[in-house]
Amino acid sequence: MSSNTKVQGRQKITDKTLWISVPKELDHHSAEQISQEADGLVRQKDIREIVFDFSDTVFCDSSGIGMLMGRYKMMKALGGNVRAVQAGERVGKILMLSGIMKIIPVEKKQGGMQDEKE
Amino acid sequence: MSSNTKVQGRQKITDKTLWISVPKELDHHSAEQISQEADGLVRQKDIREIVFDFSDTVFCDSSGIGMLMGRYKMMKALGGNVRAVQAGERVGKILMLSGIMKIIPVEKKQGGMQDEKE
Amino acid sequence: MKRNEMKIEFDSISDNEAFARVTVAAFMAQMNPSMEEVADVKTAVSEAVTNAIIHGYEGKVHKITITGVIEDALLSLEVADQGVGIRDVKKAMEPLYTSRPELERSGMGFLFMEAFMDEVQVSSRPGEGTIVTMKKMIGQHGE
Amino acid sequence: MKRNEMKIEFDSISDNEAFARVTVAAFMAQMNPSMEEVADVKTAVSEAVTNAIIHGYEGKVHKITITGVIEDALLSLEVADQGVGIRDVKKAMEPLYTSRPELERSGMGFLFMEAFMDEVQVSSRPGEGTIVTMKKMIGQHGE
Ligand SMILES: Nc1ncnc2c1ncn2[C@@H]1O[C@H](COP(=O)(O)OP(=O)(O)O)[C@@H](O)[C@H]1O
Ligand SMILES: Nc1ncnc2c1ncn2[C@@H]1O[C@H](COP(=O)(O)OP(=O)(O)O)[C@@H](O)[C@H]1O
Numbered sequence: 001m002s003s004n005t006k007v008q009g010r011q012k013i014t015d016k017t018l019w020i021s022v023p024k025e026l027d028h029h030s031a032e033q034i035s036q037e038a039d040g041l042v043r044q045k046d047i048r049e050i051v052f053d054f055s056d057t058v059f060c061d062s063s064g065i066g067m068l069m070g071r072y073k074m075m076k077a078l079g080g081n082v083r084a085v086q087a088g089e090r091v092g093k094i095l096m097l098s099g100i101m102k103i104i105p106v107e108k109k110q111g112g113m114q115d116e117k118e
Numbered sequence: 119m120s121s122n123t124k125v126q127g128r129q130k131i132t133d134k135t136l137w138i139s140v141p142k143e144l145d146h147h148s149a150e151q152i153s154q155e156a157d158g159l160v161r162q163k164d165i166r167e168i169v170f171d172f173s174d175t176v177f178c179d180s181s182g183i184g185m186l187m188g189r190y191k192m193m194k195a196l197g198g199n200v201r202a203v204q205a206g207e208r209v210g211k212i213l214m215l216s217g218i219m220k221i222i223p224v225e226k227k228q229g230g231m232q233d234e235k236e
Numbered sequence: 237m238k239r240n241e242m243k244i245e246f247d248s249i250s251d252n253e254a255f256a257r258v259t260v261a262a263f264m265a266q267m268n269p270s271m272e273e274v275a276d277v278k279t280a281v282s283e284a285v286t287n288a289i290i291h292g293y294e295g296k297v298h299k300i301t302i303t304g305v306i307e308d309a310l311l312s313l314e315v316a317d318q319g320v321g322i323r324d325v326k327k328a329m330e331p332l333y334t335s336r337p338e339l340e341r342s343g344m345g346f347l348f349m350e351a352f353m354d355e356v357q358v359s360s361r362p363g364e365g366t367i368v369t370m371k372k373m374i375g376q377h378g379e
Numbered sequence: 380m381k382r383n384e385m386k387i388e389f390d391s392i393s394d395n396e397a398f399a400r401v402t403v404a405a406f407m408a409q410m411n412p413s414m415e416e417v418a419d420v421k422t423a424v425s426e427a428v429t430n431a432i433i434h435g436y437e438g439k440v441h442k443i444t445i446t447g448v449i450e451d452a453l454l455s456l457e458v459a460d461q462g463v464g465i466r467d468v469k470k471a472m473e474p475l476y477t478s479r480p481e482l483e484r485s486g487m488g489f490l491f492m493e494a495f496m497d498e499v500q501v502s503s504r505p506g507e508g509t510i511v512t513m514k515k516m517i518g519q520h521g522e
Binding site for chain 4: 025027028029031032035059060061062063065066067069070090094097098
Binding site for chain 3: 216
């Protein structure tokens with residue numbers, strides 16, 4: 001596989017960046033799935049950055065925060081980093097409240113997988 | 119009041135026709151409300167026809183059929199009539215299954231309050 | 237085998253007809269149903285709940301329960317009231333039969349339940365209440 | 380006074396987190412809530428139900444119940460499990476405290492419940508289970 005391959009519907013890898021399209025509802029159920037998938041890819045491939053794209057996400061609870069924190073710790077340990085993009089109003093509110101914006105850069109409504117797709 | 123008045127958000131009277139915009143979900147709860155409102159207007163005003171506009175309706179059960187039958191009987195007794203317009207796929211299926219199309223003309227996706235509004 | 241179970245209990249007021257429909261639709265969402273299957277099940281639930289409110293409890297406020305079970309692709313629903321019950325179930329299930337024509341009932345409730353579900357069973361005892369059991373295979377489209 | 384009541388009971392599997400949220404949202408629909416109020420309540424319910432699944436039952440499949448009561452503009456919710464319970468409720472409710480960091484819990488569950496509801500009370504007994512009671516005034520916007 002080249003370093004510019006779509007891996008699944010919800011993920012793609014561009015250069016050394018793993019883009020993850022976060023589902024409509026980010027809760028304990030979906031957060032566990034995303035974590036597993038992301039960790040598998042990071043183990044297999046040379047990934048320096050994970051970008052979480054919240055374009056489609058209308059619901060997020062504290063399990064989502066745990067998922068982001070977990071990926072952040074893993075990437076830090078590997079010398080990489082984590083970003084969140086395309087956060088809508090609700091997701092922005094939750095990320096703000098959690099204080100995670102102090103350690104993970106969060107962009108609202110610009111960039112992200114939506115724009116990256118051909 | 120003139121004979122060309124909007125009575126409520128969901129109804130209007132044009133000449134001697136009462137147009138009723140059926141809500142999103144037509145069940146026992148909403149059917150009772152519509153029947154009461156329609157019957158009140160028919161008692162007060164000179165109405166020869168009731169047109170039920172299903173543009174917005176995505177759910178209908180047998181209480182909706184009972185409501186239509188009841189208005190049909192009332193208008194027949196007064197020498198008037200009843201029509202249904204703008205029936206979508208689901209409403210069409212329910213009206214078909216009920217057999218009510220044999221006594222009340224049903225139009226799909228043309229005419230109706232949507233087009234009549236200025 | 238995939239299995240899941242839920243039970244809801246709510247007051248017999250007409251506001252809760254929509255609540256019951258949405259709840260059952262949310263429960264079956266994990267079965268990957270088509271839009272039409274969801275609409276079919278919502279219609280059947282609406283009929284059974286409306287009957288419990290109007291006929292079972294005759295407008296008085298008591299409890300209605302819905303039990304839902306998912307076993308792989310099979311959805312089973314039970315709508316129960318502890319109302320007046322039905323003396324002659326066979327007659328009640330005849331198309332167009334209604335005991336309350338003055339309430340503009342069309343007598344098509346059981347007809348719709350049977351049209352939209354694969355199986356409908358009614359168990360009732362006068363003075364004790366009614367249980368309507370309905371089953372439908374879900375998400376088998378395109379197979 | 381407008382009053383309505385419901386109770387749901389479901390298996391402690393993560394599929395049912397979304398089910399619980401949608402059910403409570405459907406129940407409160409009759410209170411004419413704002414989109415934000417619905418999102419706030421869904422988040423609080425999601426936290427309490429997730430806790431019952433992960434902490435209360437430690438991943439094993441048992442029953443969770445949610446009771447909802449509407450009294451005019453007041454929504455009261457009770458999320459209950461019969462799981463392991465909480466020894467020190469005060470400590471459990473401290474922001475960022477979690478007993479399961481290895482499961483990537485953030486310790487923000489109670490924080491979110493308190494942020495999004497007007498009132499949160501926890502009653503728990505080790506070995507018997509936990510009841511989280513939450514209240515919120517709904518639909519008072521623009522007054
Ligand atoms: N839960 C119930 N409790 C008591 N009687 C019922 C119940 N459900 C149905 N019935 C009886 O069965 C009849 C037929 O029901 P149905 O086909 O739904 O038509 P409808 O509700 O329009 O009368 C009702 O008129 C009523 O007499
Ligand atoms: N239903 C429950 N049963 C048992 N323990 C619970 C329950 N809910 C919460 N707890 C305890 O309270 C702690 C804090 O909960 P919370 O603030 O939601 O954070 P988190 O779920 O991220 O751990 C949990 O780690 C757990 O020890």
